Amino acid sequence: MLRLRVISTAAALVFSAACATSSTTFVEQTATPMIEVEVPKVAADLSAADPFAAYWNASRPASFALIAQPMLPPRPDHATTDDIQVQAIHDGTRVAFRLRWHDAEPSEAGRLGEHSDAVALQFPVVNDRLPPVTMGAAGMPVHIFHWRAQYQRDAERGKPEIKDLYPNASIDMYAMDFKEAASGSTEEREQFNPGVALGNPQSYKKSGVDELLAEGFATSAVQAGHGSVARGEWKDGFWTVVITRPLVIEGASTLRPGASTSVAWAVWQGGLHEVGSRKCVAMNWVPLKVQ
Amino acid sequence: MANVKNWQLGRDVAYQYPESRPKKQWAIVFDLNKCIACQTCTLACKTTWTSGKGQEYMLWNNVETKPWGGYPLAWDMRILEQLGRQDWDKNGAYLGKTVIEAADDKERVLHWAPRDEDWQYPNIGEDDCGGGTLDGGAHLRVLPHDKWFFYLPRTCAHCTYPACLAACPRKAIYKREEDGIVLIDQERCKGYGECVRACPYKKSMENPYTRTSEKCVGCYPAVEQGVQPQCVVNCIGKIRVMGFISPPWRARADNPVDFLVHEKGLALPYYPQLGLEPNIYYVPPIHADRQYLEQMFGPRVHEAIARYRELPKDPVAAGLLCLIGSTDRIIHRFDVKDGKASGYDEAGAELVTVPVSEPVIERPPWDARIGAIRNNTP
Numbered sequence: 001m002l003r004l005r006v007i008s009t010a011a012a013l014v015f016s017a018a019c020a021t022s023s024t025t026f027v028e029q030t031a032t033p034m035i036e037v038e039v040p041k042v043a044a045d046l047s048a049a050d051p052f053a054a055y056w057n058a059s060r061p062a063s064f065a066l067i068a069q070p071m072l073p074p075r076p077d078h079a080t081t082d083d084i085q086v087q088a089i090h091d092g093t094r095v096a097f098r099l100r101w102h103d104a105e106p107s108e109a110g111r112l113g114e115h116s117d118a119v120a121l122q123f124p125v126v127n128d129r130l131p132p133v134t135m136g137a138a139g140m141p142v143h144i145f146h147w148r149a150q151y152q153r154d155a156e157r158g159k160p161e162i163k164d165l166y167p168n169a170s171i172d173m174y175a176m177d178f179k180e181a182a183s184g185s186t187e188e189r190e191q192f193n194p195g196v197a198l199g200n201p202q203s204y205k206k207s208g209v210d211e212l213l214a215e216g217f218a219t220s221a222v223q224a225g226h227g228s229v230a231r232g233e234w235k236d237g238f239w240t241v242v243i244t245r246p247l248v249i250e251g252a253s254t255l256r257p258g259a260s261t262s263v264a265w266a267v268w269q270g271g272l273h274e275v276g277s278r279k280c281v282a283m284n285w286v287p288l289k290v291q
Numbered sequence: 292m293a294n295v296k297n298w299q300l301g302r303d304v305a306y307q308y309p310e311s312r313p314k315k316q317w318a319i320v321f322d323l324n325k326c327i328a329c330q331t332c333t334l335a336c337k338t339t340w341t342s343g344k345g346q347e348y349m350l351w352n353n354v355e356t357k358p359w360g361g362y363p364l365a366w367d368m369r370i371l372e373q374l375g376r377q378d379w380d381k382n383g384a385y386l387g388k389t390v391i392e393a394a395d396d397k398e399r400v401l402h403w404a405p406r407d408e409d410w411q412y413p414n415i416g417e418d419d420c421g422g423g424t425l426d427g428g429a430h431l432r433v434l435p436h437d438k439w440f441f442y443l444p445r446t447c448a449h450c451t452y453p454a455c456l457a458a459c460p461r462k463a464i465y466k467r468e469e470d471g472i473v474l475i476d477q478e479r480c481k482g483y484g485e486c487v488r489a490c491p492y493k494k495s496m497e498n499p500y501t502r503t504s505e506k507c508v509g510c511y512p513a514v515e516q517g518v519q520p521q522c523v524v525n526c527i528g529k530i531r532v533m534g535f536i537s538p539p540w541r542a543r544a545d546n547p548v549d550f551l552v553h554e555k556g557l558a559l560p561y562y563p564q565l566g567l568e569p570n571i572y573y574v575p576p577i578h579a580d581r582q583y584l585e586q587m588f589g590p591r592v593h594e595a596i597a598r599y600r601e602l603p604k605d606p607v608a609a610g611l612l613c614l615i616g617s618t619d620r621i622i623h624r625f626d627v628k629d630g631k632a633s634g635y636d637e638a639g640a641e642l643v644t645v646p647v648s649e650p651v652i653e654r655p656p657w658d659a660r661i662g663a664i665r666n667n668t669p
């Protein structure tokens with residue numbers, strides 16, 4: 001307990017030092033190890049995701065150790081991401097999380113054998129009965145917000161065509177894609193692309209962040225979004241990603257000032273071919289204190 | 292992890308899920324002595340199944356020249372090298388580890404991950420000989436040849452214990468109970484590519500456009516209607532037959548695939564030591580290096596070659612070989628009587644009847660009518 005108090009005093013000092021510099025310029029603060037995440041209220045519009053907005057000065061970054069996903073093979077051999085720095089704020093209707101972790105170089109995926117850097121936030125659907133932190137369990141769902149550099153690329157530059165991934169690819173003709181005669185409709189042409197034809201969300205342009213519900217490993221399913229927005233930037237060996245969402249999402253996770261809830265996270269190093277169950281995760285649920 | 296029976300290895304092996312054999316098991320038998328690498332099979336599959344975006348590089352069926360060819364690059368050497376020693380005991384039981392048994396506790400399958408450059412050379416090593424270099428022309432008078440190559444056509448093996456299925460953390464891959472065909476659910480696949488890493492035969496492939504993994508579908512819509520796959524019915528060399536294989540304890544001598552694999556021991560699974568009970572079977576090429584063949588087909592390869600050379604004395608086997616390529620339909624049962632071979636469908640209806648030997652006509656080498664020498668060019 002004493003140690004904890006010392007840590008939070010140190011954090012408070014850093015915090016006031018940061019605030020002292022300026023309230024209109026963003027200052028990257030040093031994160032300190034914590035056991036919970038405080039979510040102060042700010043007077044700002046959190047409908048867009050901005051990793052370097054000055055309003056982040058109002059939140060103390062807390063750092064949390066990550067472990068290599070321990071349950072389900074295939075899993076990483078060791079923790080490839082040691083820790084994650086977390087900041088959170090809300091504006092009365094939306095809550096924003098700023099997540100920062102070390103990654104030597106950005107990976108966006110697209111070509112064969114490549115994987116994307118990614119981060120996910122996980123919330124319990126029922127706050128007073130915490131599901132297993134390992135993606136929930138049957139009857140105990142979790143609500144997940146999954147950002148990938150690859151999804152952000154979709155949102156900003158469109159879902160890549162083969163020519164975007166392989167500029168020198170030589171393709172005679174795709175089915176029903178005639179140069180001179182009438183071509184089929186988009187739908188008819190997409191019949192030849194099974195994932196698209198069957199409506200697999202993975203095969204469609206992403207908005208930057210996927211919302212999912214899961215009741216245990218292997219069960220995650222993409223949901224219609226509830227207005228979550230995300231944006232990340234890689235700079236100087238760090239990814240900084242902001243995910244914002246409404247505080248209350250009926251039928252999924254709800255965050256209310258004063259009420260207790262929890263959060264967890266996962267990080268994927270795409271450059272190390274992490275994807276799916278190859279990830280580093282929070283050791284346990286972390287309490288969220290929404291002010 | 293479960294213990295499951297693998298008849299190809301003569302022992303139980305470890306697998307992710309308990310043994311659950313399908314009612315029928317899809318299988319293809321290829322006679323490697325007859326493949327001419329015309330790639331008609333490859334194109335038949337390509338035009339049927341993989342003309343879409345992201346499938347440009349995919350060859351669910353490919354034909355490579357052994358020993359130097361491989362698509363993706365050196366796929367077999369790269370997994371065999373990792374697997375370590377692959378010894379067999381005198382009774383034909385496998386003593387080494389399978390790709391599942393050799394994986395550490397953080398992985399499900401021993402594997403390597405192909406990158407895009409590995410998929411760039413479908414024809415590498417084509418028609419290149421093994422057995423060293425030559426300064427001049429060669430005369431290959433004895434078997435096996437000291438300079439050799441052979442063509443290896445490959446599809447997905449719709450394994451009894453698929454590594455692709457075992458590796459998928461989303462359980463998006465399933466093996467059909469009715470015919471043993473292994474499919475990737477294109478609605479649920481999230482493109483993690485674990486199957487691509489895990490399949491030691493490298494027959495699961497990433498689609499960078501749909502961002503899912505795809506593989507040979509065994510031509511299931513045809514199979515459901517009693518028709519053989521596209522790569523089989525279009526084979527120019529008539530070297531292939533598709534049917535259903537039984538495990539040895541349920542083998543039927545009048546089932547063409549059971550006859551070739553179990554009854555005669557003519558056709559063998561390839562790289563059985565990987566441990567998946569693959570269901571494509573090969574009649575080994577009699578001219579190729581025996582050690583190489585033993586590595587690829589296991590210790591029973593010598594016996595298979597001896598049996599093959601005795602075929603002219605075996606009217607039933609000769610009859611079956613005549614049936615291969617004579618019908619598009621799946622032959623469930625065959626018989627050979629009075630110099631004729633017949634194939635029947637699942638309901639017992641006759642599909643085709645062919646003569647076992649055609650009349651032989653011997654002609655003098657000089658054709659006096661047109662004043663020319665006759666060439667014996669088959």
Ligand code: SF4
Pocket residue numbers: 325326327328329330331332333354442444525526527528529530531
């Ligand atoms: S069509 Fe038949 S003969 Fe031609 S390459 Fe394919 S398997 Fe060989």
Ligand code: SF4
Pocket residue numbers: 446447448449450452453454455456473489490491492493494495506567569
């Ligand atoms: S050959 Fe590969 S892709 Fe096909 S079933 Fe076996 S493991 Fe799966």
Ligand code: SF4
Pocket residue numbers: 335336337339340351352446447507508509510520521522523
């Ligand atoms: S069985 Fe069908 S899908 Fe599979 S390789 Fe042959 S033609 Fe292609």
